[in-house]
Amino acid sequence: MNFYGDYHIHTDWSDGKSTIREIEAAARNFGLKEIAFTEHGIRNPAYSVKKLIKQFDYINEIKAESETSILFGNEADLIGENGEIDISIENQRYLDLLIVGFHQFAFPKSPKDWFRSYLPAIMNPFFSKRDSYRKRNTQTMIKCIEKNSVDILSHPNHRFFFEPLDVAKACVDTGTLIELNIKHLDVIEEILDELLKTDVKMIVSSDSHELSTVGRFEEAEKLIERYGLSSRIVNLGDKKPQFKNHK
Ligand SMILES: [Zn+2]
Ligand SMILES: [Zn+2]
Known part of the structure; x- marks a missing residue:
């Protein structure tokens, strides 16, 4: 299978190991037509608003000389029970696409959220699968994609558990992709x-933190075949994904 692009890549601007230029060259050699640089959210210790704005300028320079189409995004963090994320509307203007996920390194916005949602998710996966917890997370996730212009939900069902059917329906209604x-x-x-x-539509992403994994989707191909997912995958073959935030 061929894929149009890889839309979830971390670089040495946050906790990735490779530079933007190295990744662009590797992606081009690998045959990808498009890539998106998507560092962690600004509450992650490895990134900040200052870096986001600097990286935006730097990527604009690279875009001008690159054969590969380059997008600039962010993998923002879910940080509150009402679906709040750690990037402001103002700073979302820099982005071509917005990914949102739950991460243990991004602290919640208030102590209440810390105890009710964040702590169980990082400390005790068994407890966090309980019904009451799962129902609250479902509402949090639905509010998040309804109130923010989210393009992609990253690594769903990893640590932060919710009712998949309810969230998938909200994704369909809002045009949000499952990763x-x-x-x-x-x-x-x-x-x-x-x-x-x-x-619900889906996108295959590497979540790469080093050169060797950019665009390497072999394991996903097996899943796509086993479940007949081809028509749902927005970056498969010559299909170029469209993002809400694309400027
Ligand atoms: Zn992530
Ligand atoms: Zn990531």
Whole structure:
């Protein structure tokens, strides 16, 4: 299978190991037509608003001389029970695409959120799968994609558990993509049957932190074949994904 692009890549601007130029060259040699640089959210210790604005300028320079189409995005963090994320509307103006995910390194916006949602998710996965917890997370996730212009939900069902059918329906209504994240295919497979009860679209991403994994989607190909997902995958073959935030 060929893929149009890889839309979830970290570089040495946050906690990735490779430079933007190295990744662009590797992606071009690998045959990708488009890539997106998507560092961690600004509450992550490895990134900041200052870096986001500087990287935006730097990527604009690279874009001008690159054969590969380059997008600039961010993998923002879910930080509050009402679906708040750690990038302001003002700073979202720099982005071509917005990914949102739950991460243990981004502290919640208030102590209440810390105790009710964040702590169980990072400390005790068994507890965090309980019904009451899962129902609250479902509402949090739905509010998040309804109130923010989210393009992609990154690594769903990883640490932060919710009702997949309800969230997938909200994704369909809002045009939000579910990520098939190469590093977390096992957890997406756990909820795949529920997701497939809807028309939700999906995107395959490497979540790469080093050169060797950019665009390497072999493991996802097996899943795509096994579950017949081809028509749902927006970056498969010559399909060029469209993002809400694309300027
Ligand atoms: Zn992530
Ligand atoms: Zn990531």
